[in-house]
Amino acid sequence: MTVTPRRRLALPLVGPKATVSNTLMVAGLVITLAFVVIALSAPLMQSWGWLQDPTTALQNPIHQPPDSAHWFGTTRQGYDIFARTLFGSRAAWQVVLLATALSVVIGVPLGMVSGYLGGRLDRALLFFMDTIYTLPGLLLSVTLAFVVGRGVVNAAIALSIAYIPQYYRVVRNHTVSVKTELFIEAAQAMGADPWTVLSRYLFLNVIQSVPVLFTLNAADAILVLGGLGFLGLGLPEQVPEWGADIRQALDALPTGIWWPALFPGLALTLMVTGLSLVGEGLNELMNPRDRQRMGR
Numbered sequence: 362m363t364v365t366p367r368r369r370l371a372l373p374l375v376g377p378k379a380t381v382s383n384t385l386m387v388a389g390l391v392i393t394l395a396f397v398v399i400a401l402s403a404p405l406m407q408s409w410g411w412l413q414d415p416t417t418a419l420q421n422p423i424h425q426p427p428d429s430a431h432w433f434g435t436t437r438q439g440y441d442i443f444a445r446t447l448f449g450s451r452a453a454w455q456v457v458l459l460a461t462a463l464s465v466v467i468g469v470p471l472g473m474v475s476g477y478l479g480g481r482l483d484r485a486l487l488f489f490m491d492t493i494y495t496l497p498g499l500l501l502s503v504t505l506a507f508v509v510g511r512g513v514v515n516a517a518i519a520l521s522i523a524y525i526p527q528y529y530r531v532v533r534n535h536t537v538s539v540k541t542e543l544f545i546e547a548a549q550a551m552g553a554d555p556w557t558v559l560s561r562y563l564f565l566n567v568i569q570s571v572p573v574l575f576t577l578n579a580a581d582a583i584l585v586l587g588g589l590g591f592l593g594l595g596l597p598e599q600v601p602e603w604g605a606d607i608r609q610a611l612d613a614l615p616t617g618i619w620w621p622a623l624f625p626g627l628a629l630t631l632m633v634t635g636l637s638l639v640g641e642g643l644n645e646l647m648n649p650r651d652r653q654r655m656g657r
Contacts, residue, residue, distance in 0.1 A: 386642020392635030400451040415444040415601045424618050434620035446624050448601040455513050457582045460520035461575055468528025473559050476536030490526040498523035502585050506594040524578045535567035576640035580633045587629050603629045
């Protein structure tokens with residue numbers, strides 16, 4: 362007996378028939394791709410002489426307002442804010458992608474094994490992951506960042522610990538529901554070992570929500586990374602990072618010097634908004650129940 366999967370209706374992303382959510386998803390993709398291009402092209406623009414060195418202090422006038430020479434102005438240390446803002450996207454992508462990748466690599470296999478095997482292993486892992494999940498993500502990341510220290514890899518590790526339980530719970534619940542399907546029982550009856558069942562039959566059926574979770578976690582990780590940088594626990598001081606730049610700019614705000622805090626904060630907000638819109642759009646495209654509520 363073969364079960365024909367229900368056909369999902371494809372919604373146009375652009376055009377008069379596109380939903381508001383899909384239109385916002387396209388806007389989020391544009392914003393996200395723009396930050397990807399900026400992160401990749403920033404070193405090239407510096408080598409071509411279009412950007413100053415974002416790590417060299419006291420090479421410009423202090424607190425210079427935005428003008429033709431310094432598009433975003435300068436800081437009290439003489440940094441060019443335009444260069445630091447563009448290079449800050451590069452640091453953000455490095456940490457966020459590494460953190461979310463670590464979360465997926467650890468959380469997805471643990472969720473599959475736990476849900477498929479069950480028993481004491483499942484109960485122990487579920488208790489451990491639920492314990493981590495109940496802790497506030499920012500507090501956990503701050504604590505771990507204080508322990509492991511600064512650095513791209515250390516910051517990624519501090520961020521990833523908070524997201525592993527989310528992937529574990531989603532994949533584990535899907536595995537528990539899918540492992541009772543007929544095609545899984547047929548594979549087991551034909552003598553397939555657990556590794557074959559997990560890798561060939563379960564994997565593609567239980568990771569459907571992972572891209573959505575990956576995108577939303579990336580957006581949240583940018584905010585947490587900004588919080589770590591604001592607290593002085595993120596990246597090393599010589600690495601351009603939006604949260605650290607905002608913290609250094611706070612002292613000048615009461616005097617009317619707004620540009621050192623505005624542009625890093627605006628870049629952080631735009632990047633988080635773009636990834637959030639992509640995640641919400643993917644969630645609607647991959648969840649047929651949302652489309653049924655919309656009358657599709």
